[in-house]
Amino acid sequence: MAAAASDAGPELRRTSSIDRIPAEARRILHRLAGELWGADVDPAALVVSQLQGALTNEVFRITWPGGEGDPRKVLVRIYGQGVEVFFDRADEVRTFECMSRHGQGPRLLGRFPQGRVEEFINARTLSAPDLRDPEISSLIARKLREFHELDMPGSKDISLWQRLRRWLEEARSRCSAEEARQFRLEALGDEIAELENALSGVDQRVVFCHNDLQYGNIMIYEETRQVTLIDYEYASFNPVAFDIANHFCEMAADYHSNTPHVMDFTKYPDMDEQWRFLEAYLSSSGEEPSDAEVETLLGLIAKYSLSSHLFWGLWGIVSEHVNKNIDFEYKEYARHRFNQYWDTKPRILQACNPSS
Structure with a gap:
């Protein structure tokens, strides 16, 4: 059970510190900023909001300023402790990638040992x-x-x-x-x-x-x-x-x-x-x-x-x-x-x- 990767919906959000995001994920965010938008990531400018309603993983919306009021967002998913007893994580990632190839759901943008970075879907x-x-x-x-x-x-x-x-x-x-x-x-x-x-x-x-x-x-x-x-x-x-x-x-x-x-x-x-x-x-x-x-x-x-x-x-x-x-x-x-x-x-x- 998990929260969704959207900007509007029933999730209650609380602002979190960038320190909640593992260092490996922060390096991915820095790389993605350059690849997707040609921009550097200023850690002080990042807004980290935890999405509520996730029951298996911790899910964070990462936002940094764009041009003309257009915020840039991705999703960081940090795997829950011990949840590998329920499913094989490697199989789950392969399913995620296969679904993406089928045009279903968000794209996988990066992986780190404790989780992954996903496309942020602008839907409700x-x-x-x-x-x-x-x-x-x-x-x-x-x-x-x-x-x-x-x-x-x-x-x-x-x-x-x-x-x-x-x-x-x-x-x-x-x-x-x-x-x-x-x-x-x-x-x-x-x-x-x-x-x-x-x-x-x-x-x-x-x-x-x-x-x-x-x-x-x-x-x-x-x-x-x-x-x-x-x-x-x-x-x-x-x-x-x-x-x-x-x-x-x-x-x-x-x-x-x-x-x-x-x-x-x-x-x-x-x-x-x-x-x-x-x-x-x-x-x-x-x-x-x-x-x-x-x-x-x-x-x-x-x-x-x-x-x-x-x-x-x-x-x-x-x-x-x-x-x-x-x-x-x-x-x-x-x-x-x-x-x-x-x-x-x-x-x-x-x-x-x-x-x-």
Whole structure:
């Protein structure tokens, strides 16, 4: 989960010292100033602002004066402590570069040991209410379909179940006995196996998924109404229904509220909202979907919403133990996700398997 590289949006910013930026990154900034704008970087002229809402890395907007009031900006991303337990950083950088070649997201401008420098996108980062706007939701659906059609390298196998088991082992190895009891970690191996079994053998599309489609990772160009997706740290091949289910779950989040770790699942999209999203997603191929096609996907999405709760619940537990740079109540966030899993599992699986 990360903040977006935009100049306008819901991020709350606080001005930071240039000393927050590693020396290697400052050298890259100096080089970029000459390459991009033919200018020297005066450290005293740089304005460093930390973007709020990032839950995996620290993200900074770097601004220095340009001509005629045109500020020049780039983004510096400093990797969170210990987050390599969630993904392979080298794979993530390769994905970032590949997405850039596809014309998706920001360009990579430089790398340093603790992070990277990225192009600053002059678009607006979405806010939590934007996800409920019918027009914007339709734009997201069509953009997600485009994302899913990208030809990306790497194994085309589903990563979800292996990743859940790996994160569960990480959580068990780091939690105290009391934490493990509170979060029922001893039961989650069977829960993962049950979900995998319930979804195995089902005819479903496996595509390159974003896996973290929260509002802070979606940007919109106001003039053209073009949407772009950013931050691909968790991206991998998975079923389409998982990516959409995860996006629906994110409609319950507001990472810029006074309690950013609390999710309000009364805001999970109702059936009409889900149907509209899926119609926009499926019809973007040029063919109108049948009601049966939409209903089948709705059933899969409901089941995959359960795996989304386990996914981010385990992420929260592990993050509590490894990521000390970000001010976020990871453990309480995990509690919300697990509670929602246990509360909704009987209803969802019964609805999808009425004969059981």
